[in-house]
Amino acid sequence: MKFFLDTANIEEIKKANDMGIICGVTTNPSLIAKSGRPVEEVVKEIADIVDGPISGEVDAFTLDSEGMIKEGRVIASWHKNMVVKLPTTQEGLKACRVLTSEGIKTNLTLIFSTSQALLAAKAGATYVSPFVGRLDDISTHGVALVEEIAEIFDYYGIESEIIAASIRSSMHVIECAKAGAHIATVPYKIIEQMLKHPLTDEGIKKFQNDSLK
Numbered sequence: 001m002k003f004f005l006d007t008a009n010i011e012e013i014k015k016a017n018d019m020g021i022i023c024g025v026t027t028n029p030s031l032i033a034k035s036g037r038p039v040e041e042v043v044k045e046i047a048d049i050v051d052g053p054i055s056g057e058v059d060a061f062t063l064d065s066e067g068m069i070k071e072g073r074v075i076a077s078w079h080k081n082m083v084v085k086l087p088t089t090q091e092g093l094k095a096c097r098v099l100t101s102e103g104i105k106t107n108l109t110l111i112f113s114t115s116q117a118l119l120a121a122k123a124g125a126t127y128v129s130p131f132v133g134r135l136d137d138i139s140t141h142g143v144a145l146v147e148e149i150a151e152i153f154d155y156y157g158i159e160s161e162i163i164a165a166s167i168r169s170s171m172h173v174i175e176c177a178k179a180g181a182h183i184a185t186v187p188y189k190i191i192e193q194m195l196k197h198p199l200t201d202e203g204i205k206k207f208q209n210d211s212l213k
């Protein structure tokens with residue numbers, strides 16, 4: 001499974017990239033707003049740091065396919081690695097079809113059902129993003145959605161890659177890996193959780209103490 005970082009925080013992206021563990025970045029309007037900078041400026045800076053797919057989302061107020069297509073073409077022009085993130089709606093699917101036919105990569109986001117994932121794949125989505133944590137929030141098993149999508153994509157040889165998104169814990173990452181997600185996009189704090197083990201820290205201390213004797 002590949003890891004993307006789900007953030008627009010440049011320092012976190014640099015730290016994860018330096019460790020050699022991420023091969024892409026996803027952003028969304030909430031994450032861009034947190035950065036307090038214009039989307040184009042942030043996303044271009046990210047693309048200069050990470051040599052892999054960088055998802056930039058269309059404006060949250062753009063709900064028609066014409067607008068999404070127009071914005072998607074601009075986003076795609078920012079860098080060769082740009083992926084246009086679109087909402088999984090009727091208009092989003094229409095925009096996906098057109099952008100895909102122009103060779104532009106897309107990430108269909110806000111996926112909460114297997115049927116949405118199947119339709120996104122049909123429309124030509126490069127990536128589909130089921131939101132695991134937000135389903136858990138409403139007492140629905142988010143990982144089960146990833147598992148079902150992965151099983152069906154595998155059965156039919158569907159090429160769209162599954163990005164497990166809305167990841168809230170390191171256990172989510174492991175469960176999504178077991179469920180067959182191609183990618184997990186994670187906040188930086190999840191990378192820290194995945195890396196940290198008290199026995200590793202204790203072991204380093206013991207080696208240091210023994211070296212001094």
Ligand code: G3P
Nearest residue numbers: 006028133134165166167
């Ligand atoms: O990739 C989607 C992600 O940013 C949403 O995460 O924690 O806001 O549900 P969350």
